[in-house]
Amino acid sequence: MKKPLAIDIFCGAGGVSQALKNFFNIITAVEYDPIIAKTYELNHGSEHLIINDVEKLTKEEFIKMTNLKVKQLDLLVSTPPCQGFSRHSRKKAFDSNDHRNKLILETTRISDIFHPKYIFFENVDNIINYKVFHTFLRRLVNLNKLGYKRNENRPSYHINFKVVSVYKYGVPQKRRRLILLAKRIDDYPFVEGVIKFPKDGTPIIGSPLNVWPKEKSSILLGEHLSKYELKPIEAGETDPSDPLHTCRNLSALNLKRIKSTPHDGGSRNAWPEELLLNCHKKSNVSFGDVYGRMDRNDFAPTITCGCISYTKGRFGHPTEDRAISLREAALIQTFPSDYKFTGELSDKPYKGSKDNMATQIGNAVPVKLAETFIKELYSDLINEKNRE
Template sequence: MKFSAIDLFSGAGGVSEALKKHFDIKCAVEFDKIIATTYALNHGNNHLLVKDIRKIKKKEWSKINKQLNGGNLDLLVATPPCQGFSRHSRKKSGVNIDDRNKLIMEVIKVANIFQPNYILFENVDNIVNFKIFHTFLSVLTNLNADGSRKHSNRPSYHLRFEVVNAVNYGVPQHRKRLILLGKKIKTFPNMEAIIQETPKGLPYVTKPLSLWPEKKKALTLREYLLPFKLSSLEAGGSDANDKLHRCRNLFPNNLLRIKSTPWNGGSRSDWKDSNLVLECHKKKNVSFSDVYGRMNFESYAPTITCGCLSYSKGRFGHPEEDRAISMREAALIQTFPISYKFTGKLDGKPYEGSSENIATQIGNAVPVKLAQTFVDLIYNKLLKESQQELLLEHLVATKA
């Protein structure tokens, strides 16, 4: 039995990859044309809207709504741009100067149109410090202080949101993200779902939604990658049989640096030649200690970012080979299947075009296994609710 879903800010399609097992994706929205091309390579484009979500008119949403044949959307997924909420953003948390931050309110607009039974939302952990996120929670909950509905024509949601580490949900990577689950409230008043604030101004739900998956520790990086039997590479090398398994070349000084870095977790603090150390790193209390480091096969990868192909932008050195990780390794660490296609070109040729563009798609994606954990949880809940409704209808018909 398949349920209905919409995937907002779909990116390269990591969440859709998780959805398609149990859900009929009625619509996916992606603004960037090249990223949307990657999405289409893997999921088709019949349901894909390549548009700024702010410019999608109500008529277009209504056409999609008609596909539900009078029923409600089962699941709305939203993974809006996170850069403006990142800890690396120079803007103060309380001030939402970054225009992209306002995009989270578009989720509310779509929720009000489709009134989905469940909502799944993902973003960076730092989003909780932004006032616009507090507003988002309050509007999505749509409850007065007495638990009654504020606006009778809009749905209300019982929420739960937590910062999770992807490594606890089958992803061989330390990646902290805020996950929010919402379930449509059907009975009022509801005092449990009201949003409140701590003395420090952080939002919380009076009694969070009980729906949440159990943790399942990921395999180590070695255990996870070993079955894929990836070929060894030199810096700047590529695999003739796997076009995504290619890595950047290294300047001579960076090649010396990685050769001076011990296998499996070594860092720049291990260098014995002080000439290899950048002047800016010789100062005390310098941050970004992971740059020029190696990953560790016996542990987990660091957060895969848009700069994951660069040895100088994080702990993106290969655990045992003298090079940075390849695009294929980055995609696998993000738990995309090995068959997943990426493109950096508008013409849609797989594995061709800008490596930086592909790295951005990979780094910005929700890890597939992380998404799968929460999607499966919601699917099983929907299935149980559907079976209960059918049983109730059967009992009523029998009595009649």
């Protein structure tokens, strides 16, 4: 049997595509940043890759690029930028006008073109508090209270969405994400899929889509990293056998600080007073994870864009006197151990800005998380075909 067809419209460095290609034929992937697109190309090729802003691609261009008719697309993957929905955003959540937030509506624009059988959508957990997300849900479900289409020109979807902890889905990391799965409705009325929007609170689906993987906890960080037998390195060093196993140098003061930090979860609370920053000497100071070490006997903290910076979170190595390396960050995001990254417009991997590569890693959907959900959608699709 031929692989079913998929489109990945915010493909980034290719974390979802890495999982996707084991089950689906990726006919189109879209990434607007040319450097990030280079990372994608290094791992997945360029034949199906479009380097452009999704918003600028017209319906006619999408149809020409994919050569698909309505209902021929099996899966649409949409993992739009999440920075505008971050809890660190200073704008009031519900009515925020950050332009990036409106990119989630590209999901329904593209689904209106192809009417895919399934949709996989991922974003930060805080998106649930935004008005634009509620607009997105209304467009996606497209049902009136009697279970008929509100707009006859658009597809309707039976959905389920939850905020999940990724360590419950095979990723050794304390990361919370919003996952939404959708399945096209082909028979009406479908009252089970009707969604209600309380004035205060989370939207409620009459009977959520019963397509969801079972939880299976990840192994802990130490066991996960030990599988890869990475060479010990010092601050500022690069492993000659793996250019991505490279970490930032530390100032003399920060080197003293990390040496004074207990292994496996230690924090700045153990430092002598002369090593403390003045701001940390004050009472009720937050961000206690800053300058901390990861713990091999626990899950890693959320891998962010600052994941290789000792000063930006609990990104100290559990036992070595350095911040984690780019390779370790990628492995915690469950990328394969040979996955290539680049920080410049080059066909050679591991070149250019470390910050750029760290941003790509931190922004990626963890591969094992995507794989768990995509496999579930694939299984449901195969079951559907077998029943036909």
